[in-house]
Amino acid sequence: MLAAFSQPYAKEGIFTCKIRKRILCACLALALMLTGPFCRGIPAQADSIEPRLANGYYWPNTPRTVYLNVSALPASYQTAAEAAMDTWNEVKSLSNQSMVIFRPNTAPTGAAGSIIHMGTLGFDFIGYIVFSPPGGPELTAVEILLCSDKSFTVGANPGAYDVESIVLHELGHALGIKHCHEEGETCFSPTCAINVMNYYFEQNETRRNLTAYDRSSYQTIYS
Ligand SMILES: [Zn+2]
Numbered sequence: 001m002l003a004a005f006s007q008p009y010a011k012e013g014i015f016t017c018k019i020r021k022r023i024l025c026a027c028l029a030l031a032l033m034l035t036g037p038f039c040r041g042i043p044a045q046a047d048s049i050e051p052r053l054a055n056g057y058y059w060p061n062t063p064r065t066v067y068l069n070v071s072a073l074p075a076s077y078q079t080a081a082e083a084a085m086d087t088w089n090e091v092k093s094l095s096n097q098s099m100v101i102f103r104p105n106t107a108p109t110g111a112a113g114s115i116i117h118m119g120t121l122g123f124d125f126i127g128y129i130v131f132s133p134p135g136g137p138e139l140t141a142v143e144i145l146l147c148s149d150k151s152f153t154v155g156a157n158p159g160a161y162d163v164e165s166i167v168l169h170e171l172g173h174a175l176g177i178k179h180c181h182e183e184g185e186t187c188f189s190p191t192c193a194i195n196v197m198n199y200y201f202e203q204n205e206t207r208r209n210l211t212a213y214d215r216s217s218y219q220t221i222y223s
């Protein structure tokens, strides 16, 4: 488009060409300022209009209930996972509607069902999520893994990770939320250190409360 546009000017003097281009540029800039679609893409200050990051996956047809089979987890982990589900369930859309409601399911749900269980994948992680279908974007199921090579606990205990905090984080991914920043990136969120959707988590720590950033990330996807 631009190459075709500039061709007629090539036949004229370079001075006229520059002036015309400048006028054209000024008109385009003014038009953009007035219509504004590109202005919305300018990064905002880290305040109430900070960007919310989605991973591209979402559950269609909300409000809807998503059952997660927790039957393979130890009983105390099941309780912790249910508490994590309830924490997300309490968040309503900007129009005060339910969005995704997570429910624990202790009955087998078949191969296509969602599940939280212990397992390894041949690489290092604490918690991990596998999306179905793999490319999304409309989810039919999720598989949440707690790495069986790691030590888990319920609560903040030395040498182990809090199950509720880890499941809460992975459920955030299941809703379609991305980390507030990745390793090596600068974070725009003022609550980064306490965001559930911060990628980094330590042993002997609990992070069970959603920040406004976490909640609004969820609301942005489904509102
Ligand atoms: Zn961050």
Ligand SMILES: [Zn+2]
Pocket: 169, 173, 179, 198, 199
């Ligand atoms: Zn994560």
